[in-house]
Amino acid sequence: MRLDIFTMVMFFVSFFGLITSRTIIKSIVFILIMQTSVVMFWLIVGNMHGSLPPIDVYNIDAENISDPLPQALMLSAIVIGISVITVSITMFNNLFRKYETASWDHMEKVYSNEGEGEQ
Amino acid sequence: MIDLISQLLPFFVIVPIIIAVFLYVFSSKQMARKVAILFQAAFVVFAFLLLRQSLEGELLLNVGQYAGFLGIILRADYLAAIFVLLTSVIFLMLAIYSLNNDNTSLYWFLIFILEGAIVGLFLTRDFFNFFVLVEVSTVVVTILLMYDVKRRNMFTGIKFVMINIVAMQFYLFGVGYLYMITGALDMVAIYYATQEMDRAQLVLPYVLVMTSIAAKTSMLPTLTFLPKVNSMLGAHTPVAAIISGLQIKIGVYMFIRVQTVFGGVFPEARQLFLVVAIVSAFAGVVLALAQKEIRLVLAYSTMAQVSLIMIGLNIGGLYSFTGAVFHILNHAIFKVALFMAAGMIAHRYGTGDITKVRGLFRHSPVIAISTALAVLGMVGMPLFNGFVSKYFLAYDAPLYLEWIINVINLGTMLVFVRFSAMFFGRPNAVISESDSARQISTFVMGAACLVIGVGGVWIMRFLFGLDVEFTAAEVAEKCAIFLGSLVIALLVYRLVLAKHEIFIRLRGFDLSFKMLCASIGVFFGGFLLFL
Numbered sequence: 001m002r003l004d005i006f007t008m009v010m011f012f013v014s015f016f017g018l019i020t021s022r023t024i025i026k027s028i029v030f031i032l033i034m035q036t037s038v039v040m041f042w043l044i045v046g047n048m049h050g051s052l053p054p055i056d057v058y059n060i061d062a063e064n065i066s067d068p069l070p071q072a073l074m075l076s077a078i079v080i081g082i083s084v085i086t087v088s089i090t091m092f093n094n095l096f097r098k099y100e101t102a103s104w105d106h107m108e109k110v111y112s113n114e115g116e117g118e119q
Numbered sequence: 120m121i122d123l124i125s126q127l128l129p130f131f132v133i134v135p136i137i138i139a140v141f142l143y144v145f146s147s148k149q150m151a152r153k154v155a156i157l158f159q160a161a162f163v164v165f166a167f168l169l170l171r172q173s174l175e176g177e178l179l180l181n182v183g184q185y186a187g188f189l190g191i192i193l194r195a196d197y198l199a200a201i202f203v204l205l206t207s208v209i210f211l212m213l214a215i216y217s218l219n220n221d222n223t224s225l226y227w228f229l230i231f232i233l234e235g236a237i238v239g240l241f242l243t244r245d246f247f248n249f250f251v252l253v254e255v256s257t258v259v260v261t262i263l264l265m266y267d268v269k270r271r272n273m274f275t276g277i278k279f280v281m282i283n284i285v286a287m288q289f290y291l292f293g294v295g296y297l298y299m300i301t302g303a304l305d306m307v308a309i310y311y312a313t314q315e316m317d318r319a320q321l322v323l324p325y326v327l328v329m330t331s332i333a334a335k336t337s338m339l340p341t342l343t344f345l346p347k348v349n350s351m352l353g354a355h356t357p358v359a360a361i362i363s364g365l366q367i368k369i370g371v372y373m374f375i376r377v378q379t380v381f382g383g384v385f386p387e388a389r390q391l392f393l394v395v396a397i398v399s400a401f402a403g404v405v406l407a408l409a410q411k412e413i414r415l416v417l418a419y420s421t422m423a424q425v426s427l428i429m430i431g432l433n434i435g436g437l438y439s440f441t442g443a444v445f446h447i448l449n450h451a452i453f454k455v456a457l458f459m460a461a462g463m464i465a466h467r468y469g470t471g472d473i474t475k476v477r478g479l480f481r482h483s484p485v486i487a488i489s490t491a492l493a494v495l496g497m498v499g500m501p502l503f504n505g506f507v508s509k510y511f512l513a514y515d516a517p518l519y520l521e522w523i524i525n526v527i528n529l530g531t532m533l534v535f536v537r538f539s540a541m542f543f544g545r546p547n548a549v550i551s552e553s554d555s556a557r558q559i560s561t562f563v564m565g566a567a568c569l570v571i572g573v574g575g576v577w578i579m580r581f582l583f584g585l586d587v588e589f590t591a592a593e594v595a596e597k598c599a600i601f602l603g604s605l606v607i608a609l610l611v612y613r614l615v616l617a618k619h620e621i622f623i624r625l626r627g628f629d630l631s632f633k634m635l636c637a638s639i640g641v642f643f644g645g646f647l648l649f650l
Contacts, residue, residue: 004299011292018285018636027281027632034288038295045299070298073247077291080254084284087261091277098273104632111274 010037023102046070132239139231146227166204173200188308194244202241213357218556286334293327335370356462364451400426404530413461436515446508456493456564469550478546489565496568507575532608
């Protein structure tokens with residue numbers, strides 16, 4: 001089984017989950033799964049042919065060393081992912097206190113009624 | 120000389136961040152703000168020097184000194200340098216605009232951090248670096264939008280953040296796929312790699328990257344959501360102006376870059392973009408007609424104008440392309456001017472409702488004149504900047520497309536005929552006076568529309584090296600079209616729109632988060648099938 005295809009499937013399944021999820025917190029969880037699958041994809045790209053990690057470089061063949069670049073890039077991608085997820089969870093927390101609901105549709109309804117009241 | 124300036128390239132990212140830190144500490148003092156504005160003005164001068172240098176030849180800096188394509192490469196060709204100059208000028212004007220505001224130090228800090236991120240974005244040649252800087256700017260913009268506790272609009276904000284995250288995941292996935300098949304992240308390296316590659320291999324990464332760009336530029340998938348964010352009433356005027364004037368342009372810039380890499384491989388994708396851009400331009404015009412809040416009107420007309428730029432970029436001729444790039448600059452300038460004026464109107468009269476504000480010319484001539492200049496630029500009045508860029512944007516277009524562009528322009532005119540009702544009539548009661556710093560910066564931006572328009576041909580020659588002249592016959596034709604559509608717009612407004620608010624039902628038009636995701640998915644699937 002090829003792992004890169006597996007992560008691709010995981011990506012689109014979680015995207016489908018985004019379309020169908022009813023509550024905000026579930027959407028955030030699906031975005032997290034999406035991020036995880038992208039990170040996994042990158043890591044697999046760095047290690048396509050069962051190569052070894054570049055730790056003890058003097059004792060493994062030069063041809064068999066896996067690519068360290070994706071790991072380094074994914075560290076920053078994970079940090080960014082965590083920070084944007086944190087921002088959205090903070091905002092959700094705020095919204096939940098205000099509207100006392102976690103549902104997209106319900107919140108949309110309350111919110112649009114509020115907007116019309118202002119005009 | 121070129122080597123020396125190349126060595127200075129990282130400072131274009133670092134200097135705004137230094138200003139940001141400086142202001143974070145000292146921004147409570149009026150003096151410190153003025154010093155920061157002086158530094159920003161010096162930055163504009165350096166950006167101009169960078170532009171002049173880059174017109175002679177591309178500037179490159181290999182950060183970390185790794186040979187070949189291993190390190191991150193900063194690059195300033197004319198396109199990047201133009202965008203850097205534009206960014207610095209806009210931030211200078213916005214800093215002057217908010218000179219006397221009682222903003223906290225956090226506001227000043229974030230504004231300049233945002234400038235650093237956006238400049239870095241334009242200078243980088245690395246796909247991954249691009250991702251990082253886009254995410255940084257998204258987070259900063261979100262915090263700026265949410266920054267006013269009392270008036271903030273959380274629900275639109277959370278949609279904005281989450282859609283952006285989803286779009287950037289598509290982008291990251293696409294870049295990862297590109298890395299898998301080419302082993303490079305550098306745009307030029309990928310360009311060389313794709314020359315020898317099978318077309319079928321490149322379809323998936325191209326579609327993934329393009330889906331995220333389409334979501335960012337408020338093309339079809341996220342049709343209605345960016346304008347809502349632009350105009351969030353809680354946001355400060357400068358923030359709204361940045362989002363409408365610059366944030367969308369990031370997507371357009373990314374589009375140009377990705378098209379230079381993949382344009383040769385997928386020439387037929389242009390047709391699809393043209394169709395999508397035309398649809399979204401009409402949608403933007405119609406939705407703008409339905410609104411009555413000034414900022415919402417402006418935000419929806421941004422959608423129409425960006426679509427116009429996308430049409431120009433996808434026609435395929437050199438003149439249309441440069442016209443579209445020139446229109447990006449012009450659009451940023453008049454849109455920022457209009458947003459500043461809108462902020463001043465809201466501040467002065469306590470309302471931003473088009474149907475209520477009246478008598479601007481008599482009561483606040485500075486606001487009225489700068490608004491009028493910007494509006495004339497936007498509708499493409501001869502002698503103003505919009506005329507020059509729209510002239511060249513339609514230069515290479517086939518006849519039917521030229522007429523579509525004219526109709527879109529007619530729609531824009533219709534929007535702003537409605538807008539101009541604010542100039543006349545009995546003045547409203549003034550709530551608070553606006554200070555001189557705001558008036559000066561708004562007026563400068565408005566006047567820039569006229570100056571750029573008068574020197575348009577010269578600027579085109581200087582920036583793009585295109586030797587162009589207006590022929591009298593064509594100018595006469597364009598003027599006739601302009602006058603004709605102005606008359607039609609006035610008639611339609613008088614006869615139809617002023618009496619019946621036919622678009623009123625569309626006013627609250629909004630897509631839920633699920634629908635937005637679904638539309639991204641539909642765009643992705645449709646694009647994949649199309650190729």
